[in-house]
Amino acid sequence: xxxxxxxxxxxxxxxxxxxxxxxxxxxxxxxxxxxxxxxxxxxxxxxxxxxxxxxxxxxxxxxxxxxxxxxxxxxxxxxxxxxxxxxxxxxxxxxxxxxxxxxxxxxxxxxxxxxx
Amino acid sequence: xxxxxxxxxxxxxxxxxxxxxxxxxxxxxxxxxxxxxxxxxxxxxxxxxxxxxxxxxxxxxxxxxxxxxxxxxxxxxxxxxxxxxxxxxxxxxxxxxxxxxxxxxxxxxxxxxxx
Numbered sequence: 001x002x003x004x005x006x007x008x009x010x011x012x013x014x015x016x017x018x019x020x021x022x023x024x025x026x027x028x029x030x031x032x033x034x035x036x037x038x039x040x041x042x043x044x045x046x047x048x049x050x051x052x053x054x055x056x057x058x059x060x061x062x063x064x065x066x067x068x069x070x071x072x073x074x075x076x077x078x079x080x081x082x083x084x085x086x087x088x089x090x091x092x093x094x095x096x097x098x099x100x101x102x103x104x105x106x107x108x109x110x111x112x113x114x115x116x
Numbered sequence: 117x118x119x120x121x122x123x124x125x126x127x128x129x130x131x132x133x134x135x136x137x138x139x140x141x142x143x144x145x146x147x148x149x150x151x152x153x154x155x156x157x158x159x160x161x162x163x164x165x166x167x168x169x170x171x172x173x174x175x176x177x178x179x180x181x182x183x184x185x186x187x188x189x190x191x192x193x194x195x196x197x198x199x200x201x202x203x204x205x206x207x208x209x210x211x212x213x214x215x216x217x218x219x220x221x222x223x224x225x226x227x228x229x230x231x
Contacts (some may be wrong), residue, residue, distance in 0.1 A: 036220070043206075043227070044206075044223065047221055047222075050219045091159065095217075097216065102210075102220075103149065103161040103164060103174070104149075104161065104208075106158060106159040107158075108158050109158065
């Protein structure tokens, strides 16, 4: 069975601080995909990143960066120089890699509040 | 390209009624997945449709059903509504390439309140 753990329920930081959201996953599959989604108050899940299990390169996109470490089964997300618009609930998710079985298993989410 | 659209956005029903939610995927996407989001259970997978066939189903009672049409639009139906069915229902669409299923893109959701 697959499982995603986001131990941080809520985080508050002052604007312009850096913040890291943790994600730990469990799977027996050798091929799998990891995702991060952002959910603003409007409710829509906004896709941020998708990473397959064979690509452990860290990725940076503007103020966002992701650190994928298979050795610790972690896929952490860092926001640099946070802004008020980053306030949202962030979900880490996992899917299997086999065709026809790509449902997303989500973590419980981390509510991030950026204080102006 | 237009995103995933869901109708209606808000819905109020009473216990025992049934409800149908609609989802139109991104143009060209043939896979539609449905998820239920509640404060207690979080985000849970309901089912996935691909080319009008249900390919995967989550752990929900038979009161929850769905279908997909030839234009890839999907509907989800919940019969005999219970208070616990109050939730945000999210639809996601994706496409397939040689590498498998691509990213799932979500719609704005339908917020269902059962009284």
